[in-house]
Amino acid sequence: MSQGFKPVTTRPQEIEDLSFQMITEELGTHPFTEEQFPVVQRVIHASADFELGRSLLFHPRAVQAGVEAIRKGRPIVADVQMVQVGISKPRIEQFGGGVRVYISDSDVVEEAKRLGTTRAIVSMRKAVREAEGGIFAIGNAPTALLELIRLVKEGTARPGLIVGVPVGFVSAAESKEELAKLDIPFITNQGRKGGSPTAVAAVNALSLLAVKG
Amino acid sequence: MSQGFKPVTTRPQEIEDLSFQMITEELGTHPFTEEQFPVVQRVIHASADFELGRSLLFHPRAVQAGVEAIRKGRPIVADVQMVQVGISKPRIEQFGGGVRVYISDSDVVEEAKRLGTTRAIVSMRKAVREAEGGIFAIGNAPTALLELIRLVKEGTARPGLIVGVPVGFVSAAESKEELAKLDIPFITNQGRKGGSPTAVAAVNALSLLAVKG
Numbered sequence: 001m002s003q004g005f006k007p008v009t010t011r012p013q014e015i016e017d018l019s020f021q022m023i024t025e026e027l028g029t030h031p032f033t034e035e036q037f038p039v040v041q042r043v044i045h046a047s048a049d050f051e052l053g054r055s056l057l058f059h060p061r062a063v064q065a066g067v068e069a070i071r072k073g074r075p076i077v078a079d080v081q082m083v084q085v086g087i088s089k090p091r092i093e094q095f096g097g098g099v100r101v102y103i104s105d106s107d108v109v110e111e112a113k114r115l116g117t118t119r120a121i122v123s124m125r126k127a128v129r130e131a132e133g134g135i136f137a138i139g140n141a142p143t144a145l146l147e148l149i150r151l152v153k154e155g156t157a158r159p160g161l162i163v164g165v166p167v168g169f170v171s172a173a174e175s176k177e178e179l180a181k182l183d184i185p186f187i188t189n190q191g192r193k194g195g196s197p198t199a200v201a202a203v204n205a206l207s208l209l210a211v212k213g
Numbered sequence: 214m215s216q217g218f219k220p221v222t223t224r225p226q227e228i229e230d231l232s233f234q235m236i237t238e239e240l241g242t243h244p245f246t247e248e249q250f251p252v253v254q255r256v257i258h259a260s261a262d263f264e265l266g267r268s269l270l271f272h273p274r275a276v277q278a279g280v281e282a283i284r285k286g287r288p289i290v291a292d293v294q295m296v297q298v299g300i301s302k303p304r305i306e307q308f309g310g311g312v313r314v315y316i317s318d319s320d321v322v323e324e325a326k327r328l329g330t331t332r333a334i335v336s337m338r339k340a341v342r343e344a345e346g347g348i349f350a351i352g353n354a355p356t357a358l359l360e361l362i363r364l365v366k367e368g369t370a371r372p373g374l375i376v377g378v379p380v381g382f383v384s385a386a387e388s389k390e391e392l393a394k395l396d397i398p399f400i401t402n403q404g405r406k407g408g409s410p411t412a413v414a415a416v417n418a419l420s421l422l423a424v425k426g
Contacts, residue, residue: 004359004362004363004366004391005359005384005387005388005390005391007355007356007359007383007384007387007388008383008384009383010330010331010334010356011331012331015381015383015384018382018383019381019382019383022382022383023382045381045382046380046408047380047406047408048380048381048382048385048404048405048406048407049262049406081298081299082295082298082299082409082410082413084298085294085295085297085298086294086295086409117223118223118224118225121223142220143220143223146217146218146220149217150217153217167259167260167261167410168228168232168258168261169231169232169235169236169258169261170220170221170222170228170231170232170235171218171220171221171228172261174218174220175218175220177218178217178218191261192261193260193261193262194261195259195260195410196295196299196409196410197295197380197408197409197410200295
């Protein structure tokens, strides 16, 4: 057998520790608070993208609100299944919470057809009815985020925290600009980048903070 | 209700068409063949990252091999659940294929514990026994990709195509350099970036080509 590259380590915790050390060193000076930094680190860890990490924007109460929502066992709503499966469950479940996704529910699919709109939009309407005070993690659909913002503005939705980081070329950056105008807890980023791993990384960083205390 | 941003369109197909048009225009000149370009476009679409798109590397037979594997109903192996759920199923299933993930199988978990190694490594050993000629889509674990490369070199693994795009700071770039040395069909990229959405986008682009062909 030919000799190939040998990794420094194959132990997951060692890989993560070494990665976080590299991220801290390479990032250098940054505008984030001590409380926000673990979220930024984990987003960079999931993307290997410092530009994406630096583009993150936090409402002043965002991290605290996210940690509190998890500790109170409030539900986490994922916009798509990729976000749902990526979020680490044990740390959420130990506080009585869980991770929900509504976009493929049969009533959502039917309602979207009936109204001639997207499943993403209808799933947010269902989510705000069923997950008050929860964390809304939106990594994919700008239309879902825009609908959630609309529901917040009209007073129908009272999320504990919105993690709004959809990726894309059409409406993604604009939807995040709208989110950043709200005075409720949010984590978002400037520009087109983001996506499911960004949403997952932010929530996983928050649940780690919830456990560490 | 206050007036917010109004998206150009909320129709998924229109959003995608408009996005692809923007990607083609902004990318400008590029080194990819006509056959490879739909994969590049879809990776940029999923990441909003032109640098990531430009970093893609294709074995000369990669796209053809991927399309053939899908048309023959060969299995697609995902390294993690985020890749498994992200891959569009109807176009795979119409040819008799499916998308498998082994990393949480109880026998994989037990074997990894017994050997003191990672589930990612053990899951690849199981996958090569059960998915000969299939597409291996690795978006997360460099250790999985390195193990798959080892199994190819020793003659145990005969994948139809390896989509090897793990993201990360430790061993990810190196594992992809090793993959690019093999003379079997692969799609990979240079550097640290990549991840589940990249693997998903590449496979979804291939299944679209398989259907259109």
